[in-house]
Structures are given as structure tokens and as C-alpha cells.
Amino acid sequence: MSMATRATRALDAAGIAYRLHPYDYHADAQASAGGKGLQAAAALGVPPSRVLKTLMAWVDSRAVCVVLPSDRQLQPKALAAAAGGKAARMMEVPEAERRTGYKVGGISPFGQQRPAPVWFEQDATAEASVYINAGQRGLLLELAPADAVRVLRAQVAPISRA
Structure with missing residues (x-):
């Protein structure tokens, strides 16, 4: 597994400190309810x-x-309201992969081929550090959420529920 990805190169270029964490990715982890993230x-x-x-x-x-x-x-309603829209819906997998240049299970908000505005869950900013996909399946990067928000120029809002 290569440890250099578009995501890590983007963070390196921005001077953001992070640590890489490889793990055994299981493609059969249920995608709904955060299955891959929970795994x-x-x-x-x-x-x-x-x-x-x-x-x-x-x-x-x-x-x-x-x-x-x-x-x-x-x-979706909270996301739409935060983004000043009327409705929000999930993007289909093929479109998400084309836009980001990453495979589902390895999509990172960093280094996307066609960057989109980023919305970051407000509660995640309270953590000392968070783990975000590094741009390939089975590889996460750990960084301060404030650094992620800053480099992504993300908007922070309450857009999820438990």
C-alpha cells in the first residue's frame, strides 16, 4: 500500500501535520449506518x-x-438549510467516484479532482484529533479538526444526528 495519495500531498503542500494509520479494509462492511467507518x-x-x-x-x-x-x-434537511438550499440528497456512487477521483471506501475530502464546498459536522470539531480517509481504502490520516476545517475552507454546522 502506498502511503502517498493526492490527499496526503495536498496536506503536505498546505503544511498540515498529520499521522497515517493503515488498517485492514473489509469491502463487505455495511456502508449504511457508517459500517466502514465503524469497522x-x-x-x-x-x-x-x-x-x-x-x-x-x-x-x-x-x-x-x-x-x-x-x-x-x-x-439532508439540516445540510440543505446550512448550505442555503431547498433540498439535499446523496450523490450516486459512480458520480462521487468521478468527481473525487477516489473509490468509495477511500474518498477523502482532501485532494479531490473536482473539489466541492465542504460541510463539516460541528460536533466533530470538539475532538482533539480526528481520523479521515487518506484517499485509499484501508488508510486513514489523523489530524486536528481545526486544521482539517482550515485547509478545506469548510463550513461548520450541525448537519447530522446520532
């Missing part, structure tokens, strides 16, 4: 609230990237 949290021995999942969505006709804890569910 990663268990593999690393950290609380699921610190392992953040990256989702691609639409707010009206605008693509957005959403980052939230793996044990939380996106609230």
Missing part, C-alpha cells in the same frame, strides 16, 4: 465519533462534500 474505528481501537466519513451529496443542483462522524447519520 475502521474498531480496527484502530478509537471511538467511532473520532473516525469521520466523507460523503458526497447534492444541495439542489450543487455538489457538496460532507464530513461527519462515522456513528452519525447525515440530516
Whole structure:
């Protein structure tokens, strides 16, 4: 497994400190309810609230990237309201992979081919550090949430529920 990805190169270029954490990725982990993020949290021995999942969505006709804890569910109405739209819905897998340049299970908010505005779950900013996909399946990076928000120029809002 290569430890250099577009995501790590983007963080390196921005001067952001992070640590890499490889883990055994299982493609059969249930994607709904944060299954892959929960599997990663268990593999690393950290609380699921610190392992953040990256989702691609639409707010009206605008693509957005959403980052939230793996044990939380996106609230489309809250996302739409925060983004100043009327409705939000999840992006289909093929479109998410084309836009980001990453495979589902390895989508990172960093270094996307076609960057979209990022919305970051407010509760995740309270953690000392969080784990976010590093751009390939089975590889997470750990960094301060404030650094993630800053480099992503993310908007922070309460967009999920437990």
C-alpha cells in the first residue's frame, strides 16, 4: 500500500501535520449506518465519533462534500438549510467516484479532482484529533479538526444526528 495519495500531498503542500494509520479494509462492511467507518474505528481501537466519513451529496443542483462522524447519520434537511438550499440528497456512487477521483471506501475530502464546498459536522470539531480517509481504502490520516476545517475552507454546522 502506498502511503502517498493526492490527499496526503495536498496536506503536505498546505503544511498540515498529520499521522497515517493503515488498517485492514473489509469491502463487505455495511456502508449504511457508517459500517466502514465503524469497522475502521474498531480496527484502530478509537471511538467511532473520532473516525469521520466523507460523503458526497447534492444541495439542489450543487455538489457538496460532507464530513461527519462515522456513528452519525447525515440530516439532508439540516445540510440543505446550512448550505442555503431547498433540498439535499446523496450523490450516486459512480458520480462521487468521478468527481473525487477516489473509490468509495477511500474518498477523502482532501485532494479531490473536482473539489466541492465542504460541510463539516460541528460536533466533530470538539475532538482533539480526528481520523479521515487518506484517499485509499484501508488508510486513514489523523489530524486536528481545526486544521482539517482550515485547509478545506469548510463550513461548520450541525448537519447530522446520532
